[in-house]
Amino acid sequence: MLVGMVVIPTVLSATVGIVALALWREAFDIVFGVLILTFGATAIAGGTVAVSFVRRNVRLAELQADFVANVSHELRTPVAGIRLVAETLEAGRGDDPARLAVLTEMLGDEVRRLEDLVERVLAWRRIDSEATPLAYELVAVDALVREAVAGVVRLPEARDASVAVAIADDLPALFGDHEGLLHAVRNLVHNAVKYGAERGAITVAATREGREIVIRVSDNGPGIAAADLRHIFERFYRGTGGRARVRGTGLGLDIVKSVVEAHDGQVAVESEPGHGATFTIRLPAASESGHDG
Template identity: 40%
Template sequence: MLQSRIGWALFFWLGLIIFLFTTGAIALFLLDGMEHSRLRQLDALQTSARLFRRELETIGLPLTSPKLDELVQLQAKESGLYITVANEDGNVLIDSRQDAARMENVLRLSEFKEAQENGFGEATSDPQLPGRPFHFIVLPLEADGKPIGFVRVGQDIEAGGLHASYHLVVGSMALGLVILTGAYFIARRFEERVVAPVQQLTRACAGVERGDYTGHVWAAAEDELGDTARQFTRMQAAIDMRVDQLTAESNRLKTVLGSMVEGVIAVDAQQRVLLANRAVRKLLAIRADDVVGRPLLELTRNRSLDDSFRAAIASDEPYRHEFEVSTTPRRILSLQANRLPGDPCPGVVMVLHDVTELRRLENMRREFVSSVSHELKTPLAAVRAYTETLQLGAVEDVENRGYFLSQIMDSADRLNDLIQDMLHLARIESREEAFDITEVPVAGVIEKCLHTQRDTAAARQIALRIHPPDEEISVLGDEEGVRTILSNLIDNAVKYTSEGGTVDVAWGEEGSHVAITVKDTGIGIPQAALERIFERFYRVDKARSREMGGTGLGLSIVKHTAQAMEGEVTVQSQVGEGSTFTVRLPRG
C-alpha cells in the first residue's frame, strides 16, 4: 500500500498518462482498421451490386414482374443486403425492407442523381431510414442499351462499428487494468527508493528543530539521494557536537556570571538589554523576571546608567563612572563600560561594583585618622605644656610641681590606655588575638566586674544590682574576652548614670545563646547615634566623654570581641531614660 501523497500522485499521473497514450494509440489503430474494413466492405458491396445488376439484366424480366420481386427478396435475404429497384422515373418498384408503394421518388437522392449522370452513385444514408448508417451503391439498369431503371444495393454498417467499439472498450479496460497495476508497482518502487528517504529526512529535520539529533536516515543507495542522507547524518553529528559545546559554554558562562559579585549587564545599540546576571538585578533592584529585549531605562529607572551607556557607545575607550542608586539600602556603584566589538557597534557591556562598603570604610578611616590624631594630640599637648612649665622654673616651685607632675602622669596613662586599646582592637580584627574557648560561668565573671566598680558606684550613690537565673549558666568563650566585654559595658553604665541611679545586670538562656543585659538609668543615647555608637572614637557627647576619661574605643572593643566569639551586641536607648546593652554569646 502506498504511504505517501507523492506516491499516490505519481501513481495517478503515471497511470493516466500511460493509459491515455496507449488508449489513443489503440484507438488510432482500430480506427485505421475500421477504415480499411469499410473500404473492403465498400469494394465487396460494389462487386455485389454489379453482379446483381448483371444478373437482373441477364434474366430480362420486366421490372414490374412478380418473379423479379421474389428474386430480389430472396437475394436480399440470402446475402443480408438491402436492395431497392426503381424505374427510370425514380419510382420505387421493389424494396427488400420497406413498402415500395409508400416510398418517395428516389431521383431526389444524391446517389441516384450521381448514377443517372455518371453511371455510379454512392451514399451512406437514406432520408427514409433516419438514424441507420448504410453503405449504398446505385447502378443504372439497361435493356437493349437503354436505361430502364436503377438498382441500389446497401449494407448495414452498424454491426461492424459496434463490434469494433466493443473490442475497443474491452481492450481499453483490460489495458487500463494492466497499466494501473504497472503504475502502482512503479509508484511503489519510486516511493521506496525516493519518497521514503525523503520522508525520513523530513522527520529527521523536524527532530533537529526540536533538538533531537538522533533521527536515523536510510542511506543504502549509492546515488545522489544516498549521498544527501549520509551528508545529513554527518551534519547531525556535527550540529549535536556544536550544540553540546555551545550548551557547555553557555552553562559555564551562566555559572560564572551568576557567581560574580559584580553586576554585569549587556545592552545593544537600541538600548535593549541582552544579558543581566543576578548581581546586577540585586544592585539595581530589578524586579522583572524577563529582562532580555526590554529597554534599559524602563528596567532600571536610573538616568546615570543611561548616560553612562550613551557615553560608552560614543567612545572607543572604556568609560568609568561612579554614582549612587536610590535602593534600600542606598548604594554607591562604580561602573566600567566597554563597547562590544563590531562595526557598527552592536552594544555596550557594563560591569558594576558595589563600593558602598569601601567608601564607608574610607570615610571611617579618615575619621579614624582624624580622631586618633585628636585623641593623641590632647594628652601630648598637656604633657608638652606641663613639661615646658617645669622647664621654665616651675620645677623649683615646691607647692605646684607635684600637681604638674601628676598631670603629666595622667596624660601619659591616658596615652598608654589609648595605645593599648588600639593594639587590642587591631589584634581582635586581624584574628591575631588568641582566644581560649572554654565554658565560662557567667555569674563569676559578672561578680568580678561588679567588684571593681563598687567603690566608684558607692561614691556616686549608684545601686549595682544583679538578677541571676535559677540555674548556673555558662557561655562558650574566652574568659578574659567575656570579662573585657562586661567590664566595658558596666564601666560605661556607671559613668553615664547620674547620682542616685541604678545599674542592673541580668542574664539568661535565649535559644542556643546566653543573653547578658546591662541596663542603666543614665542620660541615654539619641536615636540618630545608635547606628554609630560602636564605631571607633565615636562619642555622643565628646566633652563629657573626655571628662570621664574614656578612650572612645570601649564599645568598639565590645563589638569585635563578641563577634570573634561568634556572638553579637545590641543596644536600646531613649534620651533621659537610660540604655540597655545586650550581649549574646553561644551557650556552654
C-alpha cells in the first residue's frame, strides 16, 4: 500500500513534468516542468527511505517477538524443574538419602540455569541503558577470565564440556568495568558450550599482542555459516540452521560487542562450517590507556 501511495503520484507528477518540458512555449513551462520533476525525484527518495524504515521496523518487531518467546521458553524450563522437585518432596518421596541427593542436585541445576538467564537479561539492560554509567577500575585479566569460566562450567549444560584456560604470565591489567567485561567473556564461553560439539573441547586464552590484551575463545563445534557471520553480533539475531535450533535470547553477542566497544576495543569472529569458531576480544592494556595505577 505504501509503495502504491508513493509510486503512482510520483509517476503521474513526473509525466506532467516531462510533458511540460517537451511542449514548453514560455519560460513558465520550463520552470513548472523542472519543479514537477524535482518533486517527483524527492517523492521517490522519500518513499524509498520510508519503505526501508518500515521494513526495518517490521524485522525488528519480529526479532523482538522471537526474543520474548525464547526468554519465556528458557524461563519455563527451570521453573518446571523446580516445580517437579517441589512436588516430589511434597509427595514424601525424598526420604531416601540417595533420592534426596539427586533431587538436591536437580534443584541446584535449575536454580543456576534460572540465575544465569536473569543475569544475562539484566546485564543487557544495564549495558543498554545510558542512565547506568560503567564503573571503571583496574581489572586483573587472569582473575577476570577464570571467574568468567567458573561461572559457565557450573551450569548443567557445561557438565560434559572440556574447558582449557591458558593465560600468559605477567599480563598488564585492563582499565574497565569489571561486571561488563565479566559478562562479555562469560557470554563467549557460554556460547562455545551451547553451540560447540557435544562433549566439546573449548579453549580460553589470554595474551598480550603489542599494546593490546587479546582474549580468544575457541570451540571445535560445527562452526558458523557465512550467511550468519555478517549478522552474528546483531541484537536478537539467532542464526540459521543448527544455531537457530539452540535456545537462546539473541542478546549474548550484542552484549559482548557493546561492552568491548565501550572500552575502545574490538571483537571479531573466525569460523568455517565444520571447523569450529574462534571469537577474539582486543582491548587496550591499562598501561597503554594512561591508567596504570
